[in-house]
Amino acid sequence: xxxxxxxxxxxxxxxxxxxxxxxxxxxxxxxxxxxxxxxxxxxxxxxxxxxxxxxxxxxxxxxxxxxxxxxxxxxxxxxxxxxxxxxxxxxxxxxxxxxxxxxxxxxxxxxxxxxxxxxxxxxxxxxxxxxxxxxxxxxxxxxxxxxxxxxxxxxxxxxxxxxxxxxxxxxxxxxxxxxxxxxxxxxxxxxxxxxxxxxx
Amino acid sequence: xxxxxxxxxxxxxxxxxxxxxxxxxxxxxxxxxxxxxxxxxxxxxxxxxxxxxxxxxxxxxxxxxxxxxxxxxxxxxxxxxxxxxxxxxxxxxxxxxxxxxxxxxxxxxxxxxxxxxxxxxxxxxxxxxxxxxxxxxxxxxxxxxxxxxxxxxxxxxxxxxxxxxxxxxxxxxxxxxxxxxxxxxxxxxxxxxxxxxxxx
Numbered sequence: 001x002x003x004x005x006x007x008x009x010x011x012x013x014x015x016x017x018x019x020x021x022x023x024x025x026x027x028x029x030x031x032x033x034x035x036x037x038x039x040x041x042x043x044x045x046x047x048x049x050x051x052x053x054x055x056x057x058x059x060x061x062x063x064x065x066x067x068x069x070x071x072x073x074x075x076x077x078x079x080x081x082x083x084x085x086x087x088x089x090x091x092x093x094x095x096x097x098x099x100x101x102x103x104x105x106x107x108x109x110x111x112x113x114x115x116x117x118x119x120x121x122x123x124x125x126x127x128x129x130x131x132x133x134x135x136x137x138x139x140x141x142x143x144x145x146x147x148x149x150x151x152x153x154x155x156x157x158x159x160x161x162x163x164x165x166x167x168x169x170x171x172x173x174x175x176x177x178x179x180x181x182x183x184x185x186x187x188x189x190x191x192x193x194x195x196x197x198x199x200x
Numbered sequence: 201x202x203x204x205x206x207x208x209x210x211x212x213x214x215x216x217x218x219x220x221x222x223x224x225x226x227x228x229x230x231x232x233x234x235x236x237x238x239x240x241x242x243x244x245x246x247x248x249x250x251x252x253x254x255x256x257x258x259x260x261x262x263x264x265x266x267x268x269x270x271x272x273x274x275x276x277x278x279x280x281x282x283x284x285x286x287x288x289x290x291x292x293x294x295x296x297x298x299x300x301x302x303x304x305x306x307x308x309x310x311x312x313x314x315x316x317x318x319x320x321x322x323x324x325x326x327x328x329x330x331x332x333x334x335x336x337x338x339x340x341x342x343x344x345x346x347x348x349x350x351x352x353x354x355x356x357x358x359x360x361x362x363x364x365x366x367x368x369x370x371x372x373x374x375x376x377x378x379x380x381x382x383x384x385x386x387x388x389x390x391x392x393x394x395x396x397x398x399x400x
Binding site for chain 2: 010042043044068069070071072073074075077078080081084120121122123127128130131132134135137138
């Protein structure tokens, strides 16, 4: 499986967590990293042929970004609005992403407990990421469970270091595809009549 | 009440619905319109002092944009990430938007029935707009019910024309603040014991 990581950070050089992730991913097997801020330049302009060819050459598409105002930095959206074009990602003949996988890799400044009803960010990450989930759904991609690192505004070097192997393990988890996990659980159930009886 | 309309459209001149709204708003009383694409230029760069002074001079802030990939065009996010700064919109002393009102004015290509569970866009506009709702909540603004025009990909000139007075009526509706509407309903209830009994 080949993974394409599209990184949208306005200042990747100065970033702590996203830089650490980017560097680790750049060294990982079967992973292509792409710094969209560098590629797009000041005008955030992308070459459609290049970007679309890259998508076609990979099975799992990862959007990596810091969570600013509950979404991605503008360069991610510039890339989406330009590259996910009519006839490629949607509309007649626009099935080129169908069957691929899509995953959000995101860092937040605020702590995990703030992303809940009753927390100061009110909504869960699943709720706030729905625009990305629906982008995957409309283009026929399988939406995989995101990897989220919370509390990065006050994270220690140790916490950032620890997030790297966790992130890599998540991105290569064979059960990220919900159908794969469900199939294993159903198979286990079928093989053990005691358990099957317990849920019937 | 003074209203500031921040318009984020990559090509306002060629737009049908957003141009019609923008032109009507530009002529409305107590409304300031601002074409963010023109102001930000190719680099989408905003002058903080100018933008923040404009916010402070208005009571109701409107984000106007076409719904691309379930969010706003990149220039809207560029404006947010630059202008809603630490110490102004959040953080210590960052209470400058507190008490103001916030409203999303948005057009979608797809029809209304697609923005439902079971529709091809799966989620409701309220769900997909949560990143904007939470931006309003964190900055202490009252989130007002959005104005959404669906089906604009196939809208007739008549439908576009008809949306203009509807949009203007929505933006000046005195009961857009949910507390105002609730207070009126509770007052009506208190004045009519029959109705009060019916809900008790």
